[in-house]
Structures are given as structure tokens and as C-alpha cells.
Amino acid sequence: PLFLWGCWKFNWVGFSLVLSWIKKDINKLMAKYNYLIVGAGLFGSVFAREAVKAGKKVLVVDKRCHIGGNVYTEKVEGIHVHVYGSHIFHTNNKTVWDYVNRFAVFNRFTNSPVANYYGELYSLPFNMYTFNKMWGVVTPEEAAAKIEEQRKAAGITEPKNLEEQAISLVGTDIYEKLIKGYTEKQWGRLCTELPAFIIKRLPVRLTFDNNYFNALYQGIPVGGYTKMVANMLDGIEVRLQTDYLKNKAELDGLAEKVIYTGPIDAYFDYELGTLEYRSVRFETEVLDIPNFQGNAAVNYTDRETPWTRIIEHKWFEFGKDAKGQDLPKTVISREYSSEWKAGDEPYYPVNDEKNGELYKKYKALADKENSVIFGGRLGEYKYYDMDAVIESALAMAKREI
Ligand code: FAD
Ligand code: UDP
Numbered sequence: 386p387l388f389l390w391g392c393w394k395f396n397w398v399g400f401s402l403v404l405s406w407i408k409k410d411i412n413k414l415m416a417k418y419n420y421l422i423v424g425a426g427l428f429g430s431v432f433a434r435e436a437v438k439a440g441k442k443v444l445v446v447d448k449r450c451h452i453g454g455n456v457y458t459e460k461v462e463g464i465h466v467h468v469y470g471s472h473i474f475h476t477n478n479k480t481v482w483d484y485v486n487r488f489a490v491f492n493r494f495t496n497s498p499v500a501n502y503y504g505e506l507y508s509l510p511f512n513m514y515t516f517n518k519m520w521g522v523v524t525p526e527e528a529a530a531k532i533e534e535q536r537k538a539a540g541i542t543e544p545k546n547l548e549e550q551a552i553s554l555v556g557t558d559i560y561e562k563l564i565k566g567y568t569e570k571q572w573g574r575l576c577t578e579l580p581a582f583i584i585k586r587l588p589v590r591l592t593f594d595n596n597y598f599n600a601l602y603q604g605i606p607v608g609g610y611t612k613m614v615a616n617m618l619d620g621i622e623v624r625l626q627t628d629y630l631k632n633k634a635e636l637d638g639l640a641e642k643v644i645y646t647g648p649i650d651a652y653f654d655y656e657l658g659t660l661e662y663r664s665v666r667f668e669t670e671v672l673d674i675p676n677f678q679g680n681a682a683v684n685y686t687d688r689e690t691p692w693t694r695i696i697e698h699k700w701f702e703f704g705k706d707a708k709g710q711d712l713p714k715t716v717i718s719r720e721y722s723s724e725w726k727a728g729d730e731p732y733y734p735v736n737d738e739k740n741g742e743l744y745k746k747y748k749a750l751a752d753k754e755n756s757v758i759f760g761g762r763l764g765e766y767k768y769y770d771m772d773a774v775i776e777s778a779l780a781m782a783k784r785e786i
């Protein structure tokens with residue numbers, strides 16, 4: 386400052402710099418909040434809770450008409466409907482598990498989807514029940530021998546794409562009936578053009594275990610995710626239907642710092658181009674029957690059926706209401722996967738090389754925004770599960786506050 390003081394009389398640049406410092410300081414003094422948090426999803430809500438715990442003043446805004454972001458649930462016919470796709474909480478992180486349990490009681494739901502291939506039903510993830518139904522094998526040794534036989538016949542030594550990776554993990558029959566159609570519908574690309582790592586998310590077990598996840602802790606918050614997020618935001622000021630980017634100047638003036646969890650490319654008005662996403666369309670129906678498919682998730686693994694899966698929401702809570710009574714109706718959602726275009730809801734970031742390169746360029750711009758922190762699934766363009774997004778928000782709050 387002394388140096389600038391010395392030269393500001395001669396140097397217009399120095400003078401403007403001093404002025405802008407003073408202006409920033411005045412803004413900080415005038416700011417009503419320490420943090421403006423853009424997005425009332427899990428990242429924003431966890432950060433808000435931690436900031437308030439540390440004595441900070443925060444304002445949360447969201448452009449939607451509800452809190453919760455994509456984990457939002459809505460009660461229909463007594464059933465908590467997962468409006469933006471089914472969400473099953475699972476984690477190996479004890480700190481995160483203890484954290485969420487402060488805001489909700491979790492039930493003992495275990496994800497065990499069923500695959501439907503032209504009416505033939507198979508257990509998922511791939512395990513002894515699947516192998517028995519597919520080949521009639523009874524022992525783990527027989528199942529391993531069958532997979533090895535099919536892998537050898539396909540002549541794959543080093544898998545180069547999803548198709549080769551899948552065949553070398555579970556053989557040709559399972560690839561053809563349970564993987565190929567589903568994957569090509571979900572990603573809108575041929576299995577030979579998709580990276581091998583996608584299929585490695587799915588466990589393959591030589592045991593009779595239908596639990597989809599290899600996680601220590603798993604469940605659904607009793608009373609729905611919205612209630613859990615409302616508990617996180619208890620006592621915190623939230624403004625809904627408020628689009629930050631449309632009211633940026635006014636909202637920026639309210640706080641010292643911004644935590645931004647919206648799409649990173651939208652923040653910069655897409656000046657370097659648009660990041661790609663896969664989108665999902667949900668068709669939700671109330672049915673006047675108590676049981677449509679007997680399971681929370683049924684995957685349609687053939688290529689012809691246009692939807693990828695059907696979710697029957699009541700089975701996340703064992704078909705009962707809060708008093709433990711059986712519910713007379715049911716709500717189902719068919720999921721259709723599609724390429725994202727402007728105006729659609731962005732769901733899955735397409736983490737390929739092209740998008741990775743573009744994200745890096747946006748990240749470099751983001752790093753220069755001194756009073757804005759980018760976080761969460763859209764702010765970091767990253768496929769985060771819920772536990773990972775909570776872990777990341779807690780770490781960010783620790784560093785920042
Ligand atoms: P979001 O929940 O997207 O929240 C961001 C918020 O910012 C939104 O509410 C949005 O409206 C708001 N916003 C954006 N731009 C603006 C703006 N300009 N102004 C104001 N507000 C704005 N994870 C699991 O662990 N288990 C699962 O089973 C699972 N299933 C999933 C299924 C699907 C179909 C999808 C897409 C994801 C699934 N996930 C699952 C991942 C999970 O949804 C995310 O980890 C989590 O929701 C990310 O939280 P977030 O706060 O980063 O983002
Ligand atoms: N998959 C499949 N058949 C199924 C379920 C999954 O082939 O019945 C494949 C598909 O390629 C998918 C991948 O396994 O992208 C990972 O599945 P997961 O359910 O973990 O996908 P998510 O929807 O969580 O990304």
C-alpha cells in the first residue's frame with residue numbers, strides 16, 4: 386500500500402487499484418451475509434449448516450421452487466417419490482454416515498435391482514443367482530469355469546472397450562442379455578465405443594449376494610430426502626425461485642463470498658462452449674393397485690423397450706406409510722435416457738476426454754474468481770455420489786471457514 390500510495394499520484398492504474406480495494410472493503414462492510422450459497426442441494430445445504438455452526442451469516446438461494454436439489458422427494462398417495470431419479474444412500478465413510486444420521490433416521494433398505502430381458506428375470510448385480518438362472522450352474526467353481534470358457538472363446542486378453550471388458554468379466558451370454566441393450570440405451574453410444582471403466586462400477590460375485598453396493602452403510606431417510614435437507618437448513622434463510630445468474634449483481638452485493646453449485650459453464654455464460662451431459666426424462670404414474678413389480682427397481686436390459694428402468698417408489702420404504710400400514714396405491718416412474726440439450730435438466734456429466742479438456746479451461750477461469758468457490762456435481766462437473774458430495778462440502782467448509 387505504501388508503494389501504491391507513493392505512485393498513485395502519477396499512475397492512474399495504481400489509483401484505480403486503490404479505489405477498487407476501497408470499494409471492495411466498503412462492500413464487505415456493507416454485506417449482510419458472510420456467504421451467499423447458490424443451490425439448496427446437498428453441497429449447498431451441508432456447507433450452509435457448517436458455516437452457521439461456525440457463527441457465519443448465510444443466505445441460500447435456489448432457482449427451483451424447492452430445496453434438496455436432485456435428491457428432492459415429494460409425497461404422492463403417502464409415498465415419497467424420488468422426483469429426479471431414485472436415490473439410495475450408501476457409503477463406506479463412517480464420518481459421512483454419522484453426519485447424515487444427525488438429520489435423518491435411515492431405514493434398512495438394500496438395493497437389489499432385477500433385470501428384465503424380454504420377460505426373463507435375473508438377479509443383479511451379477512452373482513450366483515444370476516449364473517444359476519443363465520446357465521443352470523450350481524457351484525461357484527462351475528460358474529467361474531463357464532465365464533472363463535466364454536471369455537476364451539471371445540479371444541479377449543486385454544479389454545479395450547466396455548464390450549470387451551464386460552465379456553471378460555461375465556462372459557458373452559450375460560453381456561448380450563443383461564449389459565449390451567441397457568448400456569447402449571443409457572449412454573446412447575455403442576458398447577465398443579464406451580470406456581471399459583463404466584462397467585467396473587458393477588460388482589461380480591461368486592456368492593449368493595444380491596446387494597448392489599459393496600458399502601458398509603446403506604439406507605433411505607425415513608420421511609424422505611426433503612425432510613433430511615430441511616433439517617440441515619433448519620433456521621437458515623432460503624430464497625427459492627431465485628436464479629443467481631439472472632440477479633447476480635444484486636445478490637453479489639449482499640455477501641462477502643459466494644459458494645456456487647450451479648453449472649460452471651453457465652456461470653461464465655458458456656463463453657468457451659457447452660459441457661455435455663446425459664439427461665433423463667421421467668414418466669411418473671399413480672396406479673390404483675398395491676403392487677406393480679414387487680421391487681424398487683427393474684432394469685429393462687433389451688434394446689427394444691424404450692425405457693431403461695422402472696422405479697416403484699413405495700418399495701424404498703417397504704410399501705408402508707409412517708404408521709406402518711400397507712399403502713393401497715402405488716407410484717411408478719419410467720426412465721428414458723437422452724442426450725442433453727440446452728433447456729434440459731443436466732444429470733450425468735459425460736466425463737470423456739473432450740469434456741475433460743473443456744472443464745479444465747473453465748476451472749482455470751473459476752480459480753481466478755477470488756470471492757467465488759465452485760462446488761458440487763455441476764460446479765465441479767463431476768459424477769459425485771451423495772456421500773462423496775457431502776464429504777467434499779465438509780472438507781470445503783473446513784478449509785474455508
Ligand atoms: P444438485 O443436487 O444438482 O444441486 C444444485 C442446485 O443448484 C439445484 O437445486 C439447482 O436448482 C441449483 N442451481 C443451479 N443453478 C442455479 C442458479 N443459477 N441459481 C440458483 N440455483 C441454481 N447418488 C447416490 O449416492 N446414490 C444414488 O442412488 C444416486 N442416484 C442418482 C440418480 C440420478 C438420476 C442422478 C442424476 C444422480 C444420482 N446420484 C446418486 C447423485 C446425487 O444426485 C448427487 O450426488 C447430489 O444430488 C449432488 O448434489 P449437489 O448439491 O452437488 O447438486
Ligand atoms: N449396467 C448394465 N445393466 C444393468 C445395470 C447396469 O449393463 O442392468 C451397466 C451400464 O453400463 C451402467 C453401468 O453398468 O452404466 C453402471 O451401472 P450403475 O447402476 O452403477 O450406473 P449408474 O446409473 O449408477 O451410473
